[in-house]
Amino acid sequence: xxxxxxxxxxxxxxxxxxxxxxxxxxxxxxxxxxxxxxxxxxxxxxxxxxxxxxxxxxxxxxxxxxxxxxxxxxxxxxxxxxxxxxxxxxxxxxxxxxxxxxxxxxxxxxxxxxxxxxxxxxxxxxxxxxxxxxxxxxxxxxxxxx
Numbered sequence: 001x002x003x004x005x006x007x008x009x010x011x012x013x014x015x016x017x018x019x020x021x022x023x024x025x026x027x028x029x030x031x032x033x034x035x036x037x038x039x040x041x042x043x044x045x046x047x048x049x050x051x052x053x054x055x056x057x058x059x060x061x062x063x064x065x066x067x068x069x070x071x072x073x074x075x076x077x078x079x080x081x082x083x084x085x086x087x088x089x090x091x092x093x094x095x096x097x098x099x100x101x102x103x104x105x106x107x108x109x110x111x112x113x114x115x116x117x118x119x120x121x122x123x124x125x126x127x128x129x130x131x132x133x134x135x136x137x138x139x140x141x142x143x144x145x146x
Contacts, residue, residue, distance in 0.1 A: 041071045045087075045134075047111075052067065065093060086101055097125070098124050100122050115140060116133060
């Protein structure tokens, strides 16, 4: 039951982040049936969020999640799913479901003068967190060290 709710939640989160004028319940362009290809399978995705501060990176089937209390981070196994409107990375951390969605969209962390090419939504346990992401191929704009 929890897995089904997580899957439905991810689909809704991906759909909610799409700027299309079509059917709001269908993520991305409804005429496009190809999986999201905006991030290559071997790209490293870096992500960051505020309130509370969190971040990390993921490559392949491994994801490292860090906080100020755990700066080295916790590494977990994730499954990657490329939907029509973005990616989802799902796993478990400390016995809690961990679902990260990544969608294309201009994003600001509100703390620096950086602009990021991706929006992230993290569902961890029962809590939703929002943030921004970039890859080595599609970096952020703005200062390197704000």
